[in-house]
Amino acid sequence: MAKKNKTAARIKMVVFMFSITFVFVVLLSFVHLYTKSRVTRNEKLFLKRSVLYTADMQIPNSDEDLDIFFSENVTETAGINSIPEYRFKNSSIVIYTIDGAGLWGVIRAHVGFDSKTGKMTGIDFIKQSETPGLGARIAEDWFREQFRGKKGPFTYVPEGENDTESQFDAITGATVTTKAIKDIVNKVTAINNAEWKRVNNE
Template sequence: MNKDGHLYSIVFTFFLTAFFTAILAVTQAVYLQVITANEADVHRRAILKVLNVPDDSFFQDFAANVSQQFLGESAVYVIYNPDGTPQSYAFPMNGQGLWGAIKGYIGVSADFSELLGLEFVEQNETPGLGGRIDEEWFKAQFSGIRITPGQPLVYGEGIDAVTGATSSSNAVLGLLNNTLEEVLALQEVLSP
């Protein structure tokens, strides 16, 4: 076969691509359980963070300390006080950012009056711009905010957007307001 011809280049490229694709597929299959476990750990850590549970030993006993309930298709995570009353709730939030999905969790007090925290587990915003939504200074400003039914959160009232990332900032605020609206609708079902 002539190494200078087009056919050789096409065949060589095909076999090289097939070889490296096979290596990648085998590697992914071998490490699938590790990948899945790591993804579950990311979600558990995010849930504990929005519930304001800093203790690493608590993470080790996640299943014993955090109750997972399903309301329709939505999962709700609850930490209980020693007397059996709910201490706080964590709710998943999913929505669209500028470049892709934004997924995370919010923490809400047991009486649904305060936002305890916000944590992202997935976002595809531009690094250095919209990706700054995952920085601690941005997420921290959502802790301790009073929740008032029918009154959405807005920037400028103790909450700052990311400079140069208006679309990503607005996407987060819209996602948060939509999630809070859904959460408040569940209040009667979850309240003791």
């Protein structure tokens, strides 16, 4: 008899755990489905804003204007490793998406070039997990803005000391991140140069 009770208690445990898991998973699935379109839309808007920021163009204020501007002026093609590349109508600006190895994880950036002059139009980081307050300062304005109008290959100098076209300010205390950024911009500069040569030979 006692043995039977034990078995019953065990079965009750399994059933209880199973049903409570089931209930919570169903609830979460509904919330997920309900917000899914919103989440994907937020991500798309974020990417679009980042592309325009990188191209140094005016970012429309409303989400609708941003969508309209994009569908009229921007073409997205599969670039390096089939991650997207953006080109603009009546403009020689190209935005590349590129990955690099940061200190804690992958750094994914948008890097823009004016393919006529080979100068960078800007850089923006769309994914990074660098140390907050140190490496993560790459996302701050002063760091991103310093690349506009510059031309690689790049070298870095201590904070606040860059004065030529091919230098950028490093981040004090974040050497690994700074090196990663140097690799990213130099890699993408080489890609852009090759692309530029190819277009001119055609």
